[in-house]
Structures are given as structure tokens and as C-alpha cells.
Amino acid sequence: MVNADVKLNVLLIDDEVEACRNLRSILLEYIDPSINIVGMAYSAAEAEKQLTLHNPDAVFLDIEMPNENAFQFLERIAPIHFEVIFVTAYDEYAIKAFKLNAVDYILKPISISELANAVAKLKERVLYKSHFSAGTSEFSEISKQISSKTKLNKIALKGNNNVEIVAFKDILYIEAFGGYSKVFFLRDNQVVDMLTSYSIAEYEDMLAPEVFYRVHKSYLINCDQIKKIHKDESPSILLNSAHTIPVSRRRFSALLEFLQTKPTVDV
Structure with missing residues (x-):
């Protein structure tokens, strides 16, 4: 697994409770048990509160939710300082998701291999951002190594x-x-x-x-x-x-x- 030493703090957002629980289980049991799932939100309003409380590195976000879909939600709370992985049953939003520079777009039912690839890309982005923020001497070298991977490809x-x-x-x-x-x-x-x-x-x-x-x-x-x-x-x-x-x-x-x-x- 790429960048296994990167510790992720993530928030799961889906209006279906069982979908959140299923994603949590897959992440911890099959992808990386060190991922810190800071919370699970079942509505946009609840998600906004948890984002403020936990300041996660990334969110795993369903698209179709009551009252407000994922794109409306992200637009309302902009600017956003976390990465986004969309997890949805709908393929028609993929173009819009990638235009927002989402880390990945995963269709339900979830493929473990696709989710593993998404988490690997997420770790690279988080690592890149952490070195940028810290202003460390390693930033220049790290950016050369992974910047091409973190860009939309x-x-x-x-x-x-x-x-x-x-x-x-x-x-x-x-x-x-x-x-x-x-x-x-x-x-x-x-x-x-x-x-x-x-x-x-x-x-x-x-x-x-x-x-x-x-x-x-x-x-x-x-x-x-x-x-x-x-x-x-x-x-x-x-x-x-x-x-x-x-x-x-x-x-x-x-x-x-x-x-x-x-x-x-x-x-």
C-alpha cells in the first residue's frame, strides 16, 4: 500500500446509515485499520457540524441526499479544505465530480480494489499538503516525486x-x-x-x-x-x-x- 505511514482522519457522509457502516467496515477491515474515522453523518446539516468539530483530511461523500445534494453542499460551505471521494450509486455525476478535482469517484456496490486505489491517491494528496503546510526542507523533493500523481490524471x-x-x-x-x-x-x-x-x-x-x-x-x-x-x-x-x-x-x-x-x- 502506498504511503502506509500516512494517518488519515476521515468523515463518512451518507443519508443511509447502513451504507455508512458498510463503508466503515470495508475501510478498516480490508483497506487500512489505521484510518481514523472521526464520525459518520447522515445529512448535510449534520455533516457541516462534524466538519467544523473534527476538521478531517477527507470526506467520503454520497451524492443524493435529502434537501441538499453533495454538490450543493460543497458549494454552500466553500471554500473547502478537505479532500473528497465520492461514493454513490449514480454514474451520471462523474464528470462534475472530476471537474471539482475529487480524489476519486466510486460506484456502489463498492469494489475493494477501487477503494484501495482511492485511499492510496488520497494519502499522496494528504502527504503533499502536509509538507507544503509545514514548509519543510523536504517539500521540494517530495513535490517532484508525487506532484504528477496528485494532479488529476x-x-x-x-x-x-x-x-x-x-x-x-x-x-x-x-x-x-x-x-x-x-x-x-x-x-x-x-x-x-x-x-x-x-x-x-x-x-x-x-x-x-x-x-x-x-x-x-x-x-x-x-x-x-x-x-x-x-x-x-x-x-x-x-x-x-x-x-x-x-x-x-x-x-x-x-x-x-x-x-x-x-x-x-x-x-
């Missing part, structure tokens, strides 16, 4: 009938379709695509700017997937997947400058 793609969680590294490129976008990505080493309701500009804002580059008004590419660049009258990019992507002439020079930090690209 996956996205929820919402199609017509499903939500798919995709790692940034598996996204090949995104193509604009009017106000919509088609995302091309790898699933089990096969290229698949999904038409989504977000515009390409919105994806440009959401995805890691050090990796994704807008090469054309209609194309956003993962630069780590570039195999070769063709510099002719109509510049284009060949991806590892064998897709050829056009590059706007006015963006070509800027793209080459951007790629100078990526020596594996054959320019």
Missing part, C-alpha cells in the same frame, strides 16, 4: 447511455463536432470513440496543458501519442494509433516549440 466521458472513466494517457485525440466532441481513446489496447456533449474548448480547459495541444480548431491531441510530424504544405501529425491529424498552418510553429521538450517525437 483521468476524466469521465459521458455518452448517451454510459459514463466511461479514461486515463489521460489513453486519450489519443479529440475532434470537434459542432458544439459536441468525439473522443478517441484506448480501451484494452483497442481504439474506440465516444461522442460527448462537451465542446473541444471545454476539453482543452479540463485536460493537462503540458500534454494536450490544440493543433487545429477541430482537433486537440495527446502529444505523448505523436509518432511523426509531416512538414509539408499541409502539415499533419501521425499518431501511434496510425491516425493522421491535420495541423493548422498558423499553429504549426508554436506546436514545434511546444514539442521541443518531448525529444521522442520524430519531427
Whole structure:
């Protein structure tokens, strides 16, 4: 387990008492018995009181609750100084959750392996924040080691009938379709695509700017997937997947400058 020495103080929030108890049991019996569960809250009002009382490192938060859902609750008490792991039976909120930089989004019934991964990521974030707050001499080195891991590294793609969680590294490129976008990505080493309701500009804002580059008004590419660049009258990019992507002439020079930090690209 990553960072097993990090001691977590967490609050469980779910309007279903049995769901809270079940999550508590899984965390302590199967994930990490050293986790300190400071409390369990069964409503937004009760959660607010316990947050003030305990100041936890993180909350495990259900989304659908009476009177106020999780997003309304977080907006009302903002700014928040704790990490959030959503635990819910509903997949339609995944995109919104990741836009809030949640540590993870876990669907019920809970998968022990998914929960273990979420707790490992949570420990990295808490460790990072603790060294930052303390201003220790180790901060610079630790930030180099784990900052890339603590940043958001996956996205929820919402199609017509499903939500798919995709790692940034598996996204090949995104193509604009009017106000919509088609995302091309790898699933089990096969290229698949999904038409989504977000515009390409919105994806440009959401995805890691050090990796994704807008090469054309209609194309956003993962630069780590570039195999070769063709510099002719109509510049284009060949991806590892064998897709050829056009590059706007006015963006070509800027793209080459951007790629100078990526020596594996054959320019």
C-alpha cells in the first residue's frame, strides 16, 4: 500500500446509515485499520457540524441526499479544505465530480480494489499538503516525486447511455463536432470513440496543458501519442494509433516549440 505511514482522519457522509457502516467496515477491515474515522453523518446539516468539530483530511461523500445534494453542499460551505471521494450509486455525476478535482469517484456496490486505489491517491494528496503546510526542507523533493500523481490524471466521458472513466494517457485525440466532441481513446489496447456533449474548448480547459495541444480548431491531441510530424504544405501529425491529424498552418510553429521538450517525437 502506498504511503502506509500516512494517518488519515476521515468523515463518512451518507443519508443511509447502513451504507455508512458498510463503508466503515470495508475501510478498516480490508483497506487500512489505521484510518481514523472521526464520525459518520447522515445529512448535510449534520455533516457541516462534524466538519467544523473534527476538521478531517477527507470526506467520503454520497451524492443524493435529502434537501441538499453533495454538490450543493460543497458549494454552500466553500471554500473547502478537505479532500473528497465520492461514493454513490449514480454514474451520471462523474464528470462534475472530476471537474471539482475529487480524489476519486466510486460506484456502489463498492469494489475493494477501487477503494484501495482511492485511499492510496488520497494519502499522496494528504502527504503533499502536509509538507507544503509545514514548509519543510523536504517539500521540494517530495513535490517532484508525487506532484504528477496528485494532479488529476483521468476524466469521465459521458455518452448517451454510459459514463466511461479514461486515463489521460489513453486519450489519443479529440475532434470537434459542432458544439459536441468525439473522443478517441484506448480501451484494452483497442481504439474506440465516444461522442460527448462537451465542446473541444471545454476539453482543452479540463485536460493537462503540458500534454494536450490544440493543433487545429477541430482537433486537440495527446502529444505523448505523436509518432511523426509531416512538414509539408499541409502539415499533419501521425499518431501511434496510425491516425493522421491535420495541423493548422498558423499553429504549426508554436506546436514545434511546444514539442521541443518531448525529444521522442520524430519531427
